[in-house]
Amino acid sequence: MLTKQTLSYAAAEKVLGWAADKASEMEVPQNIAVLDEAGHLVAFRRMDGAKFFSIEIALTKAYAAAGLRVSTHEVAPKTQPGMPGYGAQALNGGRFTTLGGGVPLFVGGQVVGAIGVSSGSVEQDTEVAQHAAKIFHETFN
Amino acid sequence: MLTKQTLSYAAAEKVLGWAADKASEMEVPQNIAVLDEAGHLVAFRRMDGAKFFSIEIALTKAYAAAGLRVSTHEVAPKTQPGMPGYGAQALNGGRFTTLGGGVPLFVGGQVVGAIGVSSGSVEQDTEVAQHAAKIFHETFN
Amino acid sequence: MLTKQTLSYAAAEKVLGWAADKASEMEVPQNIAVLDEAGHLVAFRRMDGAKFFSIEIALTKAYAAAGLRVSTHEVAPKTQPGMPGYGAQALNGGRFTTLGGGVPLFVGGQVVGAIGVSSGSVEQDTEVAQHAAKIFHETFN
Amino acid sequence: MLTKQTLSYAAAEKVLGWAADKASEMEVPQNIAVLDEAGHLVAFRRMDGAKFFSIEIALTKAYAAAGLRVSTHEVAPKTQPGMPGYGAQALNGGRFTTLGGGVPLFVGGQVVGAIGVSSGSVEQDTEVAQHAAKIFHETFN
Numbered sequence: 001m002l003t004k005q006t007l008s009y010a011a012a013e014k015v016l017g018w019a020a021d022k023a024s025e026m027e028v029p030q031n032i033a034v035l036d037e038a039g040h041l042v043a044f045r046r047m048d049g050a051k052f053f054s055i056e057i058a059l060t061k062a063y064a065a066a067g068l069r070v071s072t073h074e075v076a077p078k079t080q081p082g083m084p085g086y087g088a089q090a091l092n093g094g095r096f097t098t099l100g101g102g103v104p105l106f107v108g109g110q111v112v113g114a115i116g117v118s119s120g121s122v123e124q125d126t127e128v129a130q131h132a133a134k135i136f137h138e139t140f141n
Numbered sequence: 142m143l144t145k146q147t148l149s150y151a152a153a154e155k156v157l158g159w160a161a162d163k164a165s166e167m168e169v170p171q172n173i174a175v176l177d178e179a180g181h182l183v184a185f186r187r188m189d190g191a192k193f194f195s196i197e198i199a200l201t202k203a204y205a206a207a208g209l210r211v212s213t214h215e216v217a218p219k220t221q222p223g224m225p226g227y228g229a230q231a232l233n234g235g236r237f238t239t240l241g242g243g244v245p246l247f248v249g250g251q252v253v254g255a256i257g258v259s260s261g262s263v264e265q266d267t268e269v270a271q272h273a274a275k276i277f278h279e280t281f282n
Numbered sequence: 283m284l285t286k287q288t289l290s291y292a293a294a295e296k297v298l299g300w301a302a303d304k305a306s307e308m309e310v311p312q313n314i315a316v317l318d319e320a321g322h323l324v325a326f327r328r329m330d331g332a333k334f335f336s337i338e339i340a341l342t343k344a345y346a347a348a349g350l351r352v353s354t355h356e357v358a359p360k361t362q363p364g365m366p367g368y369g370a371q372a373l374n375g376g377r378f379t380t381l382g383g384g385v386p387l388f389v390g391g392q393v394v395g396a397i398g399v400s401s402g403s404v405e406q407d408t409e410v411a412q413h414a415a416k417i418f419h420e421t422f423n
Numbered sequence: 424m425l426t427k428q429t430l431s432y433a434a435a436e437k438v439l440g441w442a443a444d445k446a447s448e449m450e451v452p453q454n455i456a457v458l459d460e461a462g463h464l465v466a467f468r469r470m471d472g473a474k475f476f477s478i479e480i481a482l483t484k485a486y487a488a489a490g491l492r493v494s495t496h497e498v499a500p501k502t503q504p505g506m507p508g509y510g511a512q513a514l515n516g517g518r519f520t521t522l523g524g525g526v527p528l529f530v531g532g533q534v535v536g537a538i539g540v541s542s543g544s545v546e547q548d549t550e551v552a553q554h555a556a557k558i559f560h561e562t563f564n
Contacts (some may be wrong), residue, residue: 009189011559040193040206044185048150048425053490056515073507081504087512094517098510122507142563143330143429143528148424179334179461208335222363225355225404228371228380233338235376248424281424291471322475327466334463358493 006036007105007113011140012043015105015115019048019132028120029139030128031058036113039066047082047119054118061125063095064117069111073126101125103133107140146256147177150245152281153184156246156256160273161188169261172199172268177254182205186258202243202266203257204236212253212266214241234257243265244274248281288352289319289326289395293422294325297387297397301414302329304359308362310402312410318395322350326388329401336400343407344398345377347420351393355382383407430528434563435466438528438538442555443470444489449531451543453551454481462489470542477541484525484548485539486518489561492534496523496549500549526556531561 007015007140010040012034023030034042048057064072076098078085100116103126115128115136149168153175165239175183180184182185187196205213217227217239230237240259256277259268289297293315305312311331328337346354356375358380360367370378385400385408397418399411435457446453452472457465461465469478487495495500501508501519512519524540526549538559 007189013186036193038193040187041185041196042187044182045154046150046181046183051490051492052179053487053515053519055182060514076509078506079510089513092514094513097514099514100507122501142535143431144428146424146426177461179459180462181461181529185446205335208333219404225358225382227358228361230344231371231376232379232381233335233376234380237335255491282560291469295468318475322469323467323478324469326464327436328432328463328465334461337464364530 003109004037005112006038007034007042009042012113014138015132015136015138016043018044018135019115019117019128022128022131023047026120026124026128028124030117031055031064033058033116034113035062035066037066037111039063041045042113046053049081050119056089057097057099057117058101058116060097060116061099061118061129062114064097065102065116066105066114069102069104071104071130072098072102073122087111090096098103099125101129103129103137144239145178146248146253147179147250148175148183150183155183155197155280156273156277157184157186159172160256160258160269161186162271163272164188167261167265167269169252169265171258171260171266172196173256173269174199174203174257176207176257178204178207181252182206191260198238198240199242199258199259200259201236201238201268202240203255205244206243206257207239207252207255210245212241212245212271213239213243214263218240240266242270246274246277284318286390286400287392287394288320289316289324294395295416296421298325298327298417301397301410302327303412305329308328308402308406308410310406312399312401312407313337315340315344315398317344317348317398319348319393321345323351324395332401339379339381340383340400342377342379342398343381343400343411344396346379347384347386348393349397351386353382353386353412354380354384355368355404373409376396381407383411385411387415387418395419424530427460428530428533428535429461430457432465435536437470437562438509438555438559439466441558442468442540443468444550445554446470447475447553449543450546451547453540453542453548454478455551456481456539458485458489460489460534462486465536471540476548480520480522480546481524481539481541483518483520483539484541484552485537487520487557488525488527488539489537492527494523494553495521495525496545496563499523514519522548524552526552528556528559
């Protein structure tokens with residue numbers, strides 16, 4: 001058998017809070033999704049005013065980050081026209097995105113989950129997700 | 142224009158908490174989804190130990206309850222063989238369920254959202270959702 | 283080549299109006315969809331207060347009626363447990379329903395389109411769809 | 424609770440009419456969809472001669488405009504190769520388009536719905552949608 005670590009709800013709720021604090025400070029309401037290492041939803045928060053359209057996008061960003069084990073924006077260059085990953089966004093029924101705002105969460109070098117943020121600009125979404133992930137990594141490693 | 146009321150995140154988080162407290166008391170970890178009046182996700186919690194398979198089911202129960210404006214288990218009798226609603230579960234791409242555990246949330250007689258609970262037995266899911274909805278209705282009406 | 287008759291928008295708008303008048307008289311706001319003979323949408327009206335959940339259901343009822351060339355409620359008996367049509371509701375990606383409220387529209391014995399109504403009880407939906415279809419048949423035949 | 428405004432059917436029908444008048448003047452039959460602020464269909468018209476293929480596209484344009492809160496054609500530049508939004512069109516199960524012809528409708532600075540137009544060239548679709556939105560904004564603000 002294999003043993004794996006995964007996010008508890010308590011840890012996921014902390015991630016939601018760190019992200020929401022940052023989003024509030026930036027005055028950009030966000031959809032925030034936290035998934036476990038298997039890509040399954042653990043916690044979600046739609047801040048008042050966040051776009052309904054971006055609920056699914058936040059989930060997809062987190063899903064791709066958990067699955068790829070890297071931040072979504074880091075995958076983007078590999079999917080440009082002419083690159084080997086070209087066209088990847090159509091995979092997994094569209095649950096593959098390279099839009100910034102999906103960031104994996106690690107403990108002891110292993111992915112235990114991911115955060116996805118969406119409703120602002122891609123840059124704002126990325127900043128919020130990275131902020132929460134940074135505190136997560138400092139707290140749990 | 143029309144004006145309508147919908148759940149704030151603060152209210153949705155309270156609903157999550159009331160449901161989780163009940164589930165903890167029953168010692169049955171649950172997936173708990175809270176949607177707004179238009180069927181869009183506002184808040185989600187997977188308690189440690191809840192089934193990943195039931196994440197989608199909790200979301201679907203809440204979606205059906207918000208959309209039908211009645212508790213999912215109340216619709217079930219109308220969809221039995223020979224009844225007018227027979228076969229309804231195949232509608233809306235499978236986002237139509239009559240499994241107990243989806244309960245609409247009302248303020249002033251209007252649906253403002255819904256809760257969906259799934260991971261225990263249907264009876265347990267229904268009990269948790271109804272408990273949270275009851276406190277919601279006492280608090281916000 | 284074959285020649286076929288199909289609904290004009292002008293005729294579809296009349297059907298919407300006849301249905302909406304009946305729904306208003308019954309004080310049950312409805313989603314009303316009118317499709318052409320190929321199952322494609324021609325006109326749609328969501329009356330204020332009709333359920334968002336039933337938009338898709340109204341479309342599905344009309345689609346099934348246009349496609350089956352009979353009213354949806356007439357198909358229901360053939361899909362009961364033990365009958366040859368059992369399980370049909372899962373076909374066509376869920377765009378097969380036997381819930382009352384889908385009625386085909388005929389001109390000269392040929393299907394030219396269909397109406398689908400949803401947001402009330404199945405009986406109410408059926409009554410509205412049949413009312414509009416009746417006036418259509420009197421007007422165009 | 425939060426309070427929000429959304430399109431009435433009466434307002435949506437006006438939008439359909441303004442768009443159809445413009446399309447008639449241009450001699451380009453169109454599919455015209457009007458959605459509410461939550462992305463749900465309120466009214467639809469397929470003008471005689473409009474492409475069935477573009478029904479879904481009109482719906483998707485309106486959905487994206489309601490969800491993104493900007494016109495679809497304005498998002499296109501941000502999704503070009505090398506840009507942060509590259510690949511966005513695969514999100515939301517394909518209900519994310521940057522093809523011109525989706526325009527949000529605002530009242531008092533808040534999105535209350537959107538119009539989507541499709542069957543002509545992208546430029547023609549955009550012109551029709553913008554025309555209707557312009558009159559809407561003059562009428563309701």
